[in-house]
Amino acid sequence: MSENKIPYKIYLSEDEMPKAWYNLRADMTNKPAPLLNPATLQPMTAQELEGVFCAELVKQELDDTTPFFEIPQEIRDFYKMYRPSPLVRAYCLEEKLQTPAKIYYKFEGNNTSGSHKLNSAIAQAYYAKHQGLKGVTTETGAGQWGTALSMACSYLGLDCKVYMVKCSYEQKPFRREVMRTYGASVTPSPSNTTAVGRKILERDPNTTGSLGCAISEAVEVAVGTPGYRYVLGSVLNQVLLHQSVIGLETKIAMDKYGVKPDVIIGCAGGGSNLGGLIAPFMGEKLRGEADYRFIAVEPASCPSLTRGKYAYDFCDTGAVCPLAKMYTLGSSFIPSANHAGGLRYHGMSTTLSQLYHDGYMEATSVEQTKVFEAAEVFARVEGILPAPESSHAIRVAIDEALKCKETGEEKTILFGLTGTGYFDLYAYQKFNDGQMSDYIPTDADIAAALEKLPKVE
Numbered sequence: 001m002s003e004n005k006i007p008y009k010i011y012l013s014e015d016e017m018p019k020a021w022y023n024l025r026a027d028m029t030n031k032p033a034p035l036l037n038p039a040t041l042q043p044m045t046a047q048e049l050e051g052v053f054c055a056e057l058v059k060q061e062l063d064d065t066t067p068f069f070e071i072p073q074e075i076r077d078f079y080k081m082y083r084p085s086p087l088v089r090a091y092c093l094e095e096k097l098q099t100p101a102k103i104y105y106k107f108e109g110n111n112t113s114g115s116h117k118l119n120s121a122i123a124q125a126y127y128a129k130h131q132g133l134k135g136v137t138t139e140t141g142a143g144q145w146g147t148a149l150s151m152a153c154s155y156l157g158l159d160c161k162v163y164m165v166k167c168s169y170e171q172k173p174f175r176r177e178v179m180r181t182y183g184a185s186v187t188p189s190p191s192n193t194t195a196v197g198r199k200i201l202e203r204d205p206n207t208t209g210s211l212g213c214a215i216s217e218a219v220e221v222a223v224g225t226p227g228y229r230y231v232l233g234s235v236l237n238q239v240l241l242h243q244s245v246i247g248l249e250t251k252i253a254m255d256k257y258g259v260k261p262d263v264i265i266g267c268a269g270g271g272s273n274l275g276g277l278i279a280p281f282m283g284e285k286l287r288g289e290a291d292y293r294f295i296a297v298e299p300a301s302c303p304s305l306t307r308g309k310y311a312y313d314f315c316d317t318g319a320v321c322p323l324a325k326m327y328t329l330g331s332s333f334i335p336s337a338n339h340a341g342g343l344r345y346h347g348m349s350t351t352l353s354q355l356y357h358d359g360y361m362e363a364t365s366v367e368q369t370k371v372f373e374a375a376e377v378f379a380r381v382e383g384i385l386p387a388p389e390s391s392h393a394i395r396v397a398i399d400e401a402l403k404c405k406e407t408g409e410e411k412t413i414l415f416g417l418t419g420t421g422y423f424d425l426y427a428y429q430k431f432n433d434g435q436m437s438d439y440i441p442t443d444a445d446i447a448a449a450l451e452k453l454p455k456v457e
């Protein structure tokens with residue numbers, strides 16, 4: 001089919017939708033390092049993990065050989081409500097940039113959670129339901145994950161307890177109301193409802209909370225309440241597995257039109273959208289069937305891949321979770337408060353960390369004012385108000401397209417547009433008022449946090 005026949009939006013029919021998730025680890029020669037028990041430093045067993053997570057999800061977490069996991073029919077039916085997500089040919093952005101590059105983006109913001117998080121939330125809630133559980137607990141920072149999980153739980157009739165970082169709880173009251181509308185209970189963290197929360201409040205009554213602290217509270221409640229388990233919205237292998245639906249749909253749509261991307265770009269917080277988008281393409285690269293450039297984009301204020309260390313670390317600041325080998329800034333690293341652009345996690349998916357370490361993927365970091373400049377350009381020509389997180393990928397996609405303008409290369413660029421920014425208007429306001437600034441941690445800041453890494457090898 002000729003180039004100019006490519007529609008502005010490429011959708012798939014129900015028959016064309018993926019029927020199985022793809023497990024990228026099956027095609028990796030160097031598998032991601034196992035999670036370790038922090039007390040014994042031995043790999044976590046399924047039995048140990050099942051005290052915290054649903055049994056079927058533990059299986060998915062530990063399986064690095066099975067390439068495909070069938071998507072249960074009930075989840076496929078739920079996906080039909082908001083999937084396929086559109087693959088958009090960014091004709092208007094290409095025109096604006098006057099670039100010979102062809103730009104595509106996969107837009108995951110067309111659901112009430114406003115992000116890709118719903119793809120894994122429904123899967124995790126489904127396995128909890130089928131295990132006969134009463135409910136799940138989780139933490140949320142900005143709120144997209146908590147919203148996605150409350151939607152999935154209400155659909156399946158599960159109870160959902162969300163621990164929301166206190167400053168977000170106060171700054172984003174509307175996110176909280178969306179979650180409550182879906183029936184979730186939302187508790188500002190740290191709270192008096194848990195031992196760990198009470199301890200933190202005793203030490204620092206005025207704390208505004210952190211993701212690490214909210215994780216510790218959610219885990220405590222899950223482990224201590226019969227019929228409950230804990231679920232997590234990023235970082236874990238199981239989440240990357242579920243998010244492979246993004247990449248699989250993209251690949252099917254591109255193959256249909258004979259389009260092959262040269263470079264694939266995604267923002268990286270814990271790595272779930274990027275891992276999902278690149279999965280089938282990376283699989284081809286690992287099997288030697290095709291070659292692609294992959295670029296992970298992170299904020300300059302929280303640069304785990306580009307400036308962190310590949311080492312075992314805690315997944316949370318409370319140090320209750322297993323140790324994971326990943327690119328990390330240290331679990332005690334706290335990004336500057338002036339950073340509004342999301343992607344504030346100190347570590348990175350173990351799978352993506354291994355791929356980056358082995359040279360299969362590149363990484364770059366960008367400053368938040370440059371990110372919001374890209375968001376503004378994009379919003380004005382493509383119409384969608386992008387999430388600040390997603391705008392990291394937009395920034396680098398624009399930069400790659402501008403390079404093509406200089407060299408005259410007609411590269412095909414694909415990026416993940418993970419969500420919308422309607423709950424980030426405070427950050428947009430700062431940008432519009434010219435009051436947004438950049439913050440880059442010093443080498444000494446990073447060294448100080450890395451100093452506190454647990455001593456493993």
Ligand SMILES: *Cc1c(COP(=O)(O)O)cnc(C)c1O
Pocket residue numbers: 114115116117144145233234235267268269270271272273274343387389390418419420
């Ligand atoms: C959570 C989130 C991200 C970052 O998470 P990953 O696990 O790295 O994908 C990016 N964009 C949006 C809109 C999000 O909600």
